[in-house]
Amino acid sequence: MLFDEPGKADGRFLLDTGVAARHKPFNRICVHGAAPEIAGALLESERINFFGDQIFIKEPGTRERTAFHQDASYFDIEGDQCCVMWIPVDPVTAQTGGMMYVRGSHRQGQLYAPNVFVSHTPLPGSEGERLPNIEDHPNDFDIVQFDVEPGDILVHHYKTIHGAGGNLSRYQVRRAASLRYCGDDIRFKARPGTPRQLHHSNQLQDGEPLSGPDFPIVWRRDRSQDAA
Numbered sequence: 001m002l003f004d005e006p007g008k009a010d011g012r013f014l015l016d017t018g019v020a021a022r023h024k025p026f027n028r029i030c031v032h033g034a035a036p037e038i039a040g041a042l043l044e045s046e047r048i049n050f051f052g053d054q055i056f057i058k059e060p061g062t063r064e065r066t067a068f069h070q071d072a073s074y075f076d077i078e079g080d081q082c083c084v085m086w087i088p089v090d091p092v093t094a095q096t097g098g099m100m101y102v103r104g105s106h107r108q109g110q111l112y113a114p115n116v117f118v119s120h121t122p123l124p125g126s127e128g129e130r131l132p133n134i135e136d137h138p139n140d141f142d143i144v145q146f147d148v149e150p151g152d153i154l155v156h157h158y159k160t161i162h163g164a165g166g167n168l169s170r171y172q173v174r175r176a177a178s179l180r181y182c183g184d185d186i187r188f189k190a191r192p193g194t195p196r197q198l199h200h201s202n203q204l205q206d207g208e209p210l211s212g213p214d215f216p217i218v219w220r221r222d223r224s225q226d227a228a
């Protein structure tokens with residue numbers, strides 16, 4: 001386990017996956033809110049498929065870090081046009097577990113093995129080299145961290161290496177949703193060892209574009225205003 005501080009602290013780290021499949025108001029934000037259009041603009045895509053979601057809650061006094069990782073290693077897809085929106089509903093600083101990104105790491109062309117999220121241990125059966133130990137050598141990497149408020153959205157490329165600290169505050173909970181959107185060039189690709197999305201019907205074969213109920217289209221570029 002990767003802990004921020006030795007000693008005793010009793011905050012809990014809750015992670016849940018596929019919330020949009022179970023919770024209608026959350027689903028509305030994922031598929032009808034502003035996020036799909038923002039993804040379309042950032043990815044310069046003609047259409048956007050919703051890929052999935054997670055929520056991350058770190059109570060005050062949570063020592064568990066989120067180990068550095070690349071989301072792409074956990075997703076059964078390949079291609080370039082995929083982004084992840086990290087949406088906090090609390091003010092978040094470095095002390096309460098602010099997200100840290102290794103700048104430009106999405107362009108390195110390497111996909112590392114997925115880890116178990118709270119330690120460097122790779123997921124059983126997964127492929128790829130282990131990530132370097134960034135937690136113990138932060139000065140060797142170009143890491144950026146942003147303090148955020150409710151209403152802010154942090155967006156990263158799905159190959160960007162990122163992680164987060166524990167929540168060392170005494171009173172401030174840190175809750176965030178992570179929404180994933182895919183654009184035109186993304187294709188399905190099953191990856192060994194990745195956690196199965198229990199709400200998925202798994203109808204796609206490797207190489208197929210995303211479609212169907214698992215990956216609904218949530219935005220299309222409106223070409224009706226384009227000059228003739």
Ligand SMILES: O=C(O)CCC(=O)C(=O)O
Nearest residue numbers: 056066071084086164178
């Ligand atoms: O909130 C966290 O601790 C991690 C979030 C994350 O890794 C993600 O959204 O991809």
